Amino acid sequence: MIMNNQGRIRYIASRYSHDGEFDDMYQEILLQLWRSFESFSGESKQETWVFKVALNTACTFVRAAVKQKEIKQSPLHQSMEELQPTQENCQADILNHFMDRLGDTDASLLMMYLDGLSSDDSAKVLGISSNAVRSRIKRIKDEFETNYIGD
Template identity: 65%
Template sequence: MNTQHAFKQMLADNDGRIRYIADRYGGASDRDDMYQEILLQLWRSYESFSGQSSIGTWVYKVALNTANTFVKTRIKHNDIKQSVSRHSKQQPHAEQAGCQADILNQFMDKLSDIDAGVLMMYLDGLKSEDIAQVLGISDNAVRSRIKRIKREFEQNFVGDES
C-alpha cells in the first residue's frame, strides 16, 4: 500500500477523533482551521511514525499537541476575549441535557483540556499507558485522573438517589 493511500485510510479511521479535538479546542469559530492544521501536522509527521505505539495513539498525540500549539498561538495574538466569549455561549444548561451525549458533552465542557483529553481517550478504549505516552505524564497520573474524573461525574451527574 502506498504512503498516500495508507495516510488516507488512517484519516478515515481517525476522523472522529480529529474532528472532536478540533471542535473541543477550536470551538465554533476556529474548528475548521484547527482541523486543517491537525491534518497538515499529521501529513508532515506521517513518514516519521515509527510504530512504537498504535496509530490511534500517535494520532491523538499529534492532534492534541497541534491543538495546544494552535490555542497558544491564538492567545498570543490577543484573541482570548473572543475565545472566552465563544466558550461562555457554548455552555449548555442542565435543563437542555437530555440524552447521554448531551450529558457527556456538558460534563466535558467543565473539564480542563487535559482531563477532557484523558476522558476522550479512555472512552475510546486506549489503555492508561497509551494515554500517558500521548500526554507525557506517568501511567499512575493517568489512572488517578481517571478515578477523579469518574468521581466528579458521579457527583455532578449521577447524584444522590436517596
Template identity: 70%
Template sequence: MHREFEQMIVKSQGRIRYIASRYCHEGEFDDMYQEILLQLWRSFDSFQGQASRETWVYKVALNTACTFVKKAVKHKDLKQSISKDTISVTEPAQNNCQAEILNTFMNQLNDTDASILMMYLDGLSSDECAEVIGISANAVRSRIKRIKVEFENQYIGD
C-alpha cells in the same frame, strides 16, 4: 501511502474533530482541523510504530492544537482563556440523550481531563494516555477515577 493515510483519517475523524473543537476559539474550527490534518500528513512517513497509531494521532492532534492556540494568542494578543465556559445543566439528565450528557460533562472539564476521558472512552490504556498527555500512567488512572466520581456525583447521585 495515500490510501493508508485516508483510512487512518476516516477511523480517527471523530477524535480529531473533538480535539479541534475543544481547543479552538469561535470561528477557528475549520482552520484548526485543517492544521491538524496537515501535521498528520507531514509526519505520517515518520510514524515508526513505537506506539499504536491511535496514540500517535492523539499526540499529533493535541500538540498541533496546543501550538495553534499558542500562535493565535501570540498573534491576536488574546486575553481570554482558551478553556470553554462551563455549561450548566438546566434540564434533568434523564431528558437528555447520552451524547448530550457526555458533551455537557466534558465541557465542564479542563482540557487535560477532557482529553484523558476521550482517550479512555476510546479504549486507550493508561500508559497510552500518559504517553500522549505527558504525565505518568498513575496520574492518568487517578484523574480517571476522579472524573468518574465527579460524573457519578453530577448525573447518577445516590
C-alpha cells in the same frame, strides 16, 4: 488512518478552537498528521500517535493565536451552562455537558479512556505517568457519579 480517527480529530479541534477557528484548526491538524506521517515509527498505536499529534498541533495553534491576540472571550462551544441533566437529555448531551466542565487535559483524557486507549498510551500522549492517568480517570469517574448519578 485519518478516516478511523476523524471523530477524535474533530473533537480535539472543537475542544481547542474558538469562534470560527474550527475549520482552520481541523485543517492544521490534518496537515500536521500528513507532514509527520513518515515519522510514525509504529512504536505506539496509531490512535496514540494521532492523539499526540492532534493535541500538540492544537496547543501550538492556540499559543500562536494568543500571541497574535486573536482569541476572543467567547465559549469554546455553544454554552451548555444552563443544561441540567434530566430525563429528556440524551446521554450524549449529558456527556458533553460534563466534558465542558472539565479542563482540557481531563476532557482529552476522558475521551481517550472512552475510546479504549490504555493508561500507558494515554500517558504517552499527555506526557504524564500511567499512575497519574489512572488516578485522574478515577477522580473523573467519581466526579461524574457525584454530579450525574447521585445516591
